[in-house]
Amino acid sequence: MELQELELVRTSLRHLLASTEPAQLPLALVEQGWDDLVAGDPDAVIAALFEEQGTARVAGPALDVVMLAAIGAVDPSTHALVVAPFQRDVTCSAVRRDGVLHVDGLALAGCDRADRFVIGDDSTVWTVACASVTVAPTGAFDPAFGLGRVTGVVPIESATAIAGAQEWCDAIAVGRRALASELIGIGQHVNTITVEYVGARVQYRRPIGSFQSVQHRLADAHIALCAARDAVITASEERDEWSAMTAKALAGRGVLQALANCFQVHGGIAFTDEHELHEYFERATMLDSLLGGHRDLAWAIGSQLLTEMALPRIPRL
Amino acid sequence: MADITPADTTQADTTPAAIATQFRQWMVDHAAELQPFRSEQGHTMADMYAHDRGLMHLLDDAGWGRYGWPEWCGGLGGSPVLRGVIHDELTAAGVHLPEAYAGLEVIAPMLLKYQPDLAEKLLPLAIRGDEVWCQGFSEPDAGSDLASLRTRAFDEGDHFRVVGQKTWTSNGHLSSYIALLVRTGDADSAHRGLTMLWVDADSPGITMRPIMCANGREEVSECFFDDVLVPKDRVVGEVGGGWAVVMYLLQFERGNYAWQRQAVMHSRLDETLHWARRHTESLPPDAAGVIGDAYLTLMSLRAKARSTMRQLAEGVDLGPEISVDKVLLGVTEQQIEDVVRGLIWPAVELDDDHEANITRHRWWYSRITTIYGGAAEVQRDLVAQRVLGLPRA
Numbered sequence: 001m002e003l004q005e006l007e008l009v010r011t012s013l014r015h016l017l018a019s020t021e022p023a024q025l026p027l028a029l030v031e032q033g034w035d036d037l038v039a040g041d042p043d044a045v046i047a048a049l050f051e052e053q054g055t056a057r058v059a060g061p062a063l064d065v066v067m068l069a070a071i072g073a074v075d076p077s078t079h080a081l082v083v084a085p086f087q088r089d090v091t092c093s094a095v096r097r098d099g100v101l102h103v104d105g106l107a108l109a110g111c112d113r114a115d116r117f118v119i120g121d122d123s124t125v126w127t128v129a130c131a132s133v134t135v136a137p138t139g140a141f142d143p144a145f146g147l148g149r150v151t152g153v154v155p156i157e158s159a160t161a162i163a164g165a166q167e168w169c170d171a172i173a174v175g176r177r178a179l180a181s182e183l184i185g186i187g188q189h190v191n192t193i194t195v196e197y198v199g200a201r202v203q204y205r206r207p208i209g210s211f212q213s214v215q216h217r218l219a220d221a222h223i224a225l226c227a228a229r230d231a232v233i234t235a236s237e238e239r240d241e242w243s244a245m246t247a248k249a250l251a252g253r254g255v256l257q258a259l260a261n262c263f264q265v266h267g268g269i270a271f272t273d274e275h276e277l278h279e280y281f282e283r284a285t286m287l288d289s290l291l292g293g294h295r296d297l298a299w300a301i302g303s304q305l306l307t308e309m310a311l312p313r314i315p316r317l
Numbered sequence: 318m319a320d321i322t323p324a325d326t327t328q329a330d331t332t333p334a335a336i337a338t339q340f341r342q343w344m345v346d347h348a349a350e351l352q353p354f355r356s357e358q359g360h361t362m363a364d365m366y367a368h369d370r371g372l373m374h375l376l377d378d379a380g381w382g383r384y385g386w387p388e389w390c391g392g393l394g395g396s397p398v399l400r401g402v403i404h405d406e407l408t409a410a411g412v413h414l415p416e417a418y419a420g421l422e423v424i425a426p427m428l429l430k431y432q433p434d435l436a437e438k439l440l441p442l443a444i445r446g447d448e449v450w451c452q453g454f455s456e457p458d459a460g461s462d463l464a465s466l467r468t469r470a471f472d473e474g475d476h477f478r479v480v481g482q483k484t485w486t487s488n489g490h491l492s493s494y495i496a497l498l499v500r501t502g503d504a505d506s507a508h509r510g511l512t513m514l515w516v517d518a519d520s521p522g523i524t525m526r527p528i529m530c531a532n533g534r535e536e537v538s539e540c541f542f543d544d545v546l547v548p549k550d551r552v553v554g555e556v557g558g559g560w561a562v563v564m565y566l567l568q569f570e571r572g573n574y575a576w577q578r579q580a581v582m583h584s585r586l587d588e589t590l591h592w593a594r595r596h597t598e599s600l601p602p603d604a605a606g607v608i609g610d611a612y613l614t615l616m617s618l619r620a621k622a623r624s625t626m627r628q629l630a631e632g633v634d635l636g637p638e639i640s641v642d643k644v645l646l647g648v649t650e651q652q653i654e655d656v657v658r659g660l661i662w663p664a665v666e667l668d669d670d671h672e673a674n675i676t677r678h679r680w681w682y683s684r685i686t687t688i689y690g691g692a693a694e695v696q697r698d699l700v701a702q703r704v705l706g707l708p709r710a
Contacts, residue, residue: 191705195705195706199706199707212694212710214707215705218701219700219701219704219705220697222641222700222704223644223700226621227614227618227621227645228617230617230621231613233620249613250616250617253613295606298613299609300609302608306590306593306594306600308594311586313405313580313583313619314619314620315619315623316333316334317398317405
């Protein structure tokens with residue numbers, strides 16, 4: 001996709017995200033021609049959608065749209081995805097035992113549009129009626145994120161198998177790449193507002209952005225984001241689970257590091273509820289945990305390397 | 318070397334992937350000849366360079382060492398990225414990358430651009446490892462603050478007369494030529510009054526003294542210039558245009574060199590993982606997390622260096638953004654060597670065998686990667702002021 005065209009897509013996605021209720025987003029995307037856009041240049045378009053979502057700090061089921069597309073066979077305007085809860089080493093949202101599915105996972109804001117949830121155990125992707133499980137809001141660290149904790153016990157006869165373990169893994173890889181882009185969107189936005197802020201804020205009769213220690217914190221924030229962005233490009237070339245994992249981990253690690261630096265140089269104002277920074281911090285923290293936090297992913301990467309895997313040299317030349 | 322099969326340079330497909338595949342096969346076919354070069358040899362830098370020369374001859378004879386260099390100066394042509402392919406594949410096959418490739422990768426692009434006649438004459442010898450080049454930039458009072466250097470070159474008609482001192486010159490005592498940055502302008506002309514000269518290291522009046530470093534090797538030299546005469550045709554670029562030349566060169570020190578280093582560090586981590594799999598009982602409890610985190614850093618350096626190397630190959634002028642690569646390189650080298658050292662603890666502290674010696678010297682060398690070629694603090698200044706546009710103090 002040409003750069004100019006991509007900018008137009010970006011702008012229209014930005015407006016769409018700003019003007020759409022979470023529950024309406026899947027349908028609104030389809031009406032906006034999402035399927036054609038994605039068919040044309042999936043990597044650029046998905047990255048644009050999620051970067052915009054990060055920048056605007058919008059909470060909604062965009063992740064469902066791209067992950068369910070990887071699973072196939074279901075309509076995201078009537079189906080909502082349940083991903084793994086925040087739990088080390090867990091990538092499934094259900095366990096099958098004694099003829100029943102024990103569901104425990106997280107659904108994104110706007111899941112009330114759906115009549116069926118899509119869940120995955122270690123071998124199968126299922127749909128279950130939303131009415132057969134409980135959805136409890138999880139305010140906690142980021143109330144605006146609108147995550148719901150989905151739990152319940154569903155007899156296997158009431159569930160419909162729609163795909164296998166490979167599709168579930170593919171969906172997670174797509175989701176991790178999307179989340180990496182969303183995190184980068186947050187990081188870029190926060191870096192931009194912080195550069196503006198330290199250029200304007202005067203202490204000791206000069207802009208604090210002229211102090212070397214402040215400059216170095218923001219340089220490091222910029223460097224961390226550059227590194228994460230190149231990892232996302234690599235992941236879209238490789239299209240495998242490994243590179244999606246590295247992209248997500250680098251984005252989570254880099255953006256949280258960048259945010260910590262941006263928070264520090266904002267001084268006290270960033271601690272107040274009046275300033276938006278803490279909300280970006282909260283969102284980034286949640287996005288980092290979703291589909292695997294960067295520390296857990298690093299551990300998973302290291303564990304795989306320690307077993308028998310040859311050290312992957314990616315990206316390739 | 319009659320039994321060495323040369324690269325099939327007549328074949329049309331010179332994409333990186335095709336060259337990588339053929340080179341890999343060639344290395345399998347010539348495993349015996351490559352065997353002596355699978356580990357770092359020699360105690361001194363001089364020994365190492367002498368040993369590496371065998372490999373550089375082998376690669377030059379077979380053609381692989383000439384890919385990515387222009388045909389008019391002894392190369393086989395193709396994108397400069399092909400050199401990156403060869404370096405990557407050598408290290409992936411467990412071959413120790415010749416030290417001289419580092420200087421070559423950094424200095425040669427400068428000659429190709431600003432002194433093609435010299436490049437045509439000298440590059441074939443450097444590609445073979447028969448001659449080594451060095452950079453005479455830093456001085457006792459001009460480290461990262463390069464524009465304050467004081468080595469003077471006086472215009473005396475058909476030559477310059479050079480007086481002054483350089484230091485921290487990597488491999489200075491092993492080099493045949495010095496890319497020498499001198500002041501031709503007034504003492505206070507800062508970066509405007511600099512000129513790059515190409516100086517024969519055996520010119521009368523030059524004294525090189527190797528400096529023993531903390532890693533136990535004579536990594537750098539100090540170099541004294543006592544009325545050294547340099548002909549005018551050895552000016553690289555314009556008289557007074559030395560700053561532009563050195564800025565051009567530094568792009569390659571931050572791009573292509575970083576690519577080389579990531580290739581080396583991948584094999585470094587790979588070797589350590591082989592060791593770790595055999596010694597699971599002695600690994601620290603957080604080994605998996607630490608290794609994963611280091612891999613992530615390394616992978617991001619590789620991704621960044623690839624993008625930079627490709628852009629440089631297309632002739633893109635990268636400007637201050639390239640300082641990002643330089644910071645990433647230093648951070649990565651230190652993290653990898655810290656992780657290696659931590660995993661094999663306490664070998665670095667207690668053992669005196671060859672492997673421990675190598676690890677010790679590499680760990681030490683990684684400490685300087687945030688200092689040489691412009692300290693990490695200066696790179697961060699550049700990112701903050703020139704990329705992000707923050708105000709100067």
